[in-house]
Amino acid sequence: MAEPNVTQAVPRVAREPSDRTRQTVTISVVVPCFNEQEVLHETHRQLSAALESLDRCNCEIIFVDDGSRDATPVILRSLAAADPRVKAVFLSRNFGHQIAVTAGIDFAAGDVVVLIDADLQDPPAVIAEMLDAWRAGADVAYGQRRTRSGESTFKLATAKLFYRLLDRLSEVRIPMDTGDFRLMDRQVVEALRKMPERHRFIRGMVAWVGFSQVPIPYDRESRFAGTTKYPFARMLRFAVDGLTAFSVVPLRLATWFGFSAACIALVGILYALVSRLLTDQWVPGWAATFIAILFMAGAQLLCIGVIGEYLGRLVTEAKGRPLYLVSQVAGRTRER
Ligand code: UDP
Numbered sequence: 001m002a003e004p005n006v007t008q009a010v011p012r013v014a015r016e017p018s019d020r021t022r023q024t025v026t027i028s029v030v031v032p033c034f035n036e037q038e039v040l041h042e043t044h045r046q047l048s049a050a051l052e053s054l055d056r057c058n059c060e061i062i063f064v065d066d067g068s069r070d071a072t073p074v075i076l077r078s079l080a081a082a083d084p085r086v087k088a089v090f091l092s093r094n095f096g097h098q099i100a101v102t103a104g105i106d107f108a109a110g111d112v113v114v115l116i117d118a119d120l121q122d123p124p125a126v127i128a129e130m131l132d133a134w135r136a137g138a139d140v141a142y143g144q145r146r147t148r149s150g151e152s153t154f155k156l157a158t159a160k161l162f163y164r165l166l167d168r169l170s171e172v173r174i175p176m177d178t179g180d181f182r183l184m185d186r187q188v189v190e191a192l193r194k195m196p197e198r199h200r201f202i203r204g205m206v207a208w209v210g211f212s213q214v215p216i217p218y219d220r221e222s223r224f225a226g227t228t229k230y231p232f233a234r235m236l237r238f239a240v241d242g243l244t245a246f247s248v249v250p251l252r253l254a255t256w257f258g259f260s261a262a263c264i265a266l267v268g269i270l271y272a273l274v275s276r277l278l279t280d281q282w283v284p285g286w287a288a289t290f291i292a293i294l295f296m297a298g299a300q301l302l303c304i305g306v307i308g309e310y311l312g313r314l315v316t317e318a319k320g321r322p323l324y325l326v327s328q329v330a331g332r333t334r335e336r
């Protein structure tokens with residue numbers, strides 16, 4: 001009898017773990033770079049060393065220049081000229097970290113793709129552990145931060161709060177204390193490439209995809225050199241992107257506010273009726289009116305703001321512009 005013709009969003013090729021242990025794998029490492037001139041030579045050195053130590057692996061390193069204004073493009077061009085494993089993709093302007101990673105993924109030809117920051121906060125040596133997990137059958141091996149050195153108390157506290165809040169609100173379980181440092185099987189990469197959204201929260205999107213995912217605990221280092229490219233305003237925007245992409249609970253704020261206001265109003269009405277009808281201590285009470293108006297106006301503006309956040313994202317998604325534009329590519333292009 002013929003096989004039923006089942007169409008799946010992502011074709012799942014049955015691949016036994018033993019298959020993975022036998023084959024020589026091609027590994028693509030994607031490194032987003034924005035003004036990283038101070039670290040790039042060292043990043044290339046440490047990444048190369050880590051990749052050379054891997055057993056039965058061909059590798060390529062894809063640096064994505066996200067519209068840097070320093071010597072990053074010059075350094076990337078020289079690295080691509082000197083090392084045949086290096087490819088450099090130059091975006092036409094700064095599109096942001098998550099989009100730069102997306103561009104790198106689109107250019108990656110490997111059986112597995114590793115995402116790693118340029119600043120050596122994610123130790124390249126951990127890639128070996130991730131690859132072992134993949135060979136043992138995992139489709140995603142994501143780095144989970146055991147410790148984080150070199151970050152401000154403020155950043156640590158807000159990140160902790162954010163991931164707990166996201167966990168409460170999101171319908172998808174997004175692992176806590178993870179960044180984008182991870183290794184993904186080709187199937188997961190192809191699934192990700194089918195997700196066209198502009199406001200990207202890649203760690204959440206990978207969680208949404210499913211497949212088998214395992215954490216690899218690691219200690220996050222301080223930046224090797226240079227300064228963070230995520231100032232507070234950008235971090236906040238990224239957090240709102242994550243929340244709005246994975247939860248519509250904030251949209252329901254209006255309903256909750258309305259419900260609580262109605263309950264409070266009911267008590268107020270009863271109080272007003274009782275004092276008007278049964279006592280002779282009826283005072284105009286402007287303070288209560290004033291507070292109620294201020295509270296309601298605040299609540300309404302907040303709700304409108306929340307709706308605006310979602311609406312704004314809808315508008316940019318609806319335009320359907322390309323996620324990024326490439327101005328140039330340096331280095332050998334692998335064909336898949
Ligand atoms: N990055 C990027 N485009 C941006 C901002 C950052 O490609 O607009 C890159 C940056 O070069 C680094 C990674 O994203 O490789 C993470 O940025 P950063 O280390 O500054 O963030 P932090 O670790 O401080 O959160």
Ligand code: MG
Pocket residue numbers: 117119121223228
């Ligand atoms: Mg960093």
